[in-house]
Amino acid sequence: MGQATWETVWMTVVSIIVVTILGILLGLVLFETNGSSSILIKILNWIVAAFVNIFRSIPFIILIVLLLPTTQLIMGTIIGPQAALPSLIISAAPFYARLVEIAFHEIDHGVIEAAEAMGATKWQIILKVLLPESMPALVSGITVTAISLIGYTAMAGAIGAGGLGNLAYLDGFQASNNAVTLMATVIIVLIVFVFQYLGDFAVKRIDKR
Incomplete structure (x- = not known):
């Protein structure tokens, strides 16, 4: 049970x-x-949007099967915690990318225009306006x-x-052992509660509104 719990947390x-890195970049x-x-740029937007929409729409259990050859190629195996990473990342990154995009669109456009008027470069706007202003939403989204x-x-x-x-x-x-199934379920629920608590705590600390 302890090994299985560690593998779940590790994955x-x-x-x-x-997913956080890829999602922010895609968003x-x-x-x-x-x-x-x-x-x-329109073509780039269409390509990225198509990637996000397609992989966000595929049910995870089907995506695992579709990515088995890719998983074998990248990870060298299709079993074990490492083998789950490509499917987990490709399924979740597009979902988070949409949340990132929404978070950026919710920023007051006047703040961005003010930064541009003061001569800020595109990267300065991204690093000093977009990311800081949307950070509570980004953290909530990753939670x-x-x-x-x-x-x-x-x-x-x-x-x-x-x-x-x-x-x-x-x-x-x-094995028809309901006790094991129940215990695994309880531990998964506890892990969810921990991640939810940490996410809510982080949002409260960084949200200055």
Whole structure:
């Protein structure tokens, strides 16, 4: 049980780190390329939006199966916690990217215009206006994404990715041991509560409104 819990937490934390980076980058591209008059930038926006919409729409259990060849190529295996990472990241990053884009759009445009009027460069606006102003929403979004990822790890475990999902399926369901299934469920719920608490605490600390 302890090993399975550690595997679930490890998969979730590693995925969150990568998803946060990719999601912010994708969301930033969507935000910055939206409404551009340049054909090349419009094409870039369309490509990124298509990637986000497609992979955000595919059910996770199907995505795992579709990515098995890619997982084998990248990770060298299709079983174990490491093998779950590509599917977890590719499924969650597009979802978080949309939350990032929405967070950027909710920023008062007057603040951005004021920064531009003072001669701020594009990167200065991104680093000193967009990210700081949207930080509470970004943290809240990654909290929601993290909780979804915990559920995804359970589904991934059912097909050999390890963690509490694998334990509940093999040692619980297939062995007709309801106690193991119940205990794995309780631990997953506790992990969700911990991530939710940490996310809410972080939002309260950084939200200055």
